[in-house]
Amino acid sequence: LSSLISQDSASNDPATSRARARPSKTPKSDIFTRHNKGTQKRAAADLADDASPASQVHQRTEDIGSVDAATLHRSKRRMQEKARIYGDLRSGMYLAGESDEDDDEAGPRKDPGGDDYLARLRRKEREGLVDFDRKWGDEERMADVDEADDDDDDDDNASTVSYEDELGRTRHGTRAEAARAKAAQESSAADDPERWRPTRPDNLIYGPAVQPLAFNPSTATTSQMDYLASRRDRSPTPPEETHYDPDKEVRTRGTGFYAFSKDEEVRRRQMEELMHVREETQREREERAERRAHRERVRDERRGKVAELRTRRRADTFLAGLGGDLAAGSGVV
Structure with missing residues (x-):
C-alpha cells in the first residue's frame, strides 16, 4: 500500500507532471485554406497592365498592302463592259439580226452575219435570268397607263x-x-327599259272566272296526284291495339307485376277482376282508416274524462285539507 500511495502522490505533484502543449499559431494547411496556384503571379501581371495602358494602333496602307493600278483599271473596264451589255440588252440590240440557236455556250462564236458582239448578246439574253422583252413591255405598258390616267384626270376630273x-x-x-x-x-x-323591276306574270286572272282544270285536270296533274297518293301513309287509323308481351324478353319483374293474356276477351275479364279487387282493397283501407280514427276519438274522450276526474279529486282533497286546517285553527283560538 505504501508503494501505491507514493506513486499516486508523485503523479499529482505539479513539479514532476508534464504541462499541456499550446496550440500552434500557424494553422495547418488543408484543402479549404490552400490558395489557388499562381494567383499571386496573375494578380501582379494584371496590376502591371493597369499601370501601362495599351494605346490603339491603326494599320496603314503600307502594312495591309495596296492594289496596283493595272488591277484597278482591269476591274473598271470589266464593270463598264457589263454596264454596256446590260444597257444593250435592255434596248433590244440582240434582236438586230436572226439569232443562231446553235451558238456555243462555252465561248463566243461568230454568227452568219459576222458580228461577234451580237452573238454574245444573244447568248447572254438566252442564258440570263432576266426576261428583258417582258420587262420592256411592262415598263412601256405602265408608262402608257400612267400617261392615260394623267390625261383622264386632267380632262374628266376637271x-x-x-x-x-x-x-x-x-x-x-x-x-x-x-x-x-x-x-x-x-x-x-x-x-329592257325596266330591268330592275320584277316581271309581271302573264297568267293572271282578272274578275270572276271558272277554272275548268279543277274538274278536268291534265295528264301531268293527274300523274302528280297519283304519285302523291302512292307516297301517302296507308297505315290504319286509328292504329291496331298492341299490348305488352311479357314473354318476349327474359327479365326479373317486381311483385306487383301482372301478366295479362293476349286474348282480348280474357284480357278484358282479367282487367275487370283486377279493378274489382282494387276497389275492394280501397274500400277495406277506407274502413280500416275510419275504425282507426274512431278508436283514436274514443281514446281521446276517455283521456279527457280521466283528466277531469283527476282534477276534481285534487280539488276535493285540497278543499278538505283546507277545511281541516281552518277547523283546527278555530279550536286553538
Whole structure:
C-alpha cells in the first residue's frame, strides 16, 4: 500500500507532471485554406497592365498592302463592259439580226452575219435570268397607263357634274362617270327599259272566272296526284291495339307485376277482376282508416274524462285539507 500511495502522490505533484502543449499559431494547411496556384503571379501581371495602358494602333496602307493600278483599271473596264451589255440588252440590240440557236455556250462564236458582239448578246439574253422583252413591255405598258390616267384626270376630273344613273337616282361625279352611266342607260334601254323591276306574270286572272282544270285536270296533274297518293301513309287509323308481351324478353319483374293474356276477351275479364279487387282493397283501407280514427276519438274522450276526474279529486282533497286546517285553527283560538 505504501508503494501505491507514493506513486499516486508523485503523479499529482505539479513539479514532476508534464504541462499541456499550446496550440500552434500557424494553422495547418488543408484543402479549404490552400490558395489557388499562381494567383499571386496573375494578380501582379494584371496590376502591371493597369499601370501601362495599351494605346490603339491603326494599320496603314503600307502594312495591309495596296492594289496596283493595272488591277484597278482591269476591274473598271470589266464593270463598264457589263454596264454596256446590260444597257444593250435592255434596248433590244440582240434582236438586230436572226439569232443562231446553235451558238456555243462555252465561248463566243461568230454568227452568219459576222458580228461577234451580237452573238454574245444573244447568248447572254438566252442564258440570263432576266426576261428583258417582258420587262420592256411592262415598263412601256405602265408608262402608257400612267400617261392615260394623267390625261383622264386632267380632262374628266376637271369639274364635277350631276347625272342620273340607271335607277333614276341623281348622282354627282366626274364627266367620265357620267358618260359611263349614260352608256349603261342606253344599253339597258335597248334591251329592257325596266330591268330592275320584277316581271309581271302573264297568267293572271282578272274578275270572276271558272277554272275548268279543277274538274278536268291534265295528264301531268293527274300523274302528280297519283304519285302523291302512292307516297301517302296507308297505315290504319286509328292504329291496331298492341299490348305488352311479357314473354318476349327474359327479365326479373317486381311483385306487383301482372301478366295479362293476349286474348282480348280474357284480357278484358282479367282487367275487370283486377279493378274489382282494387276497389275492394280501397274500400277495406277506407274502413280500416275510419275504425282507426274512431278508436283514436274514443281514446281521446276517455283521456279527457280521466283528466277531469283527476282534477276534481285534487280539488276535493285540497278543499278538505283546507277545511281541516281552518277547523283546527278555530279550536286553538
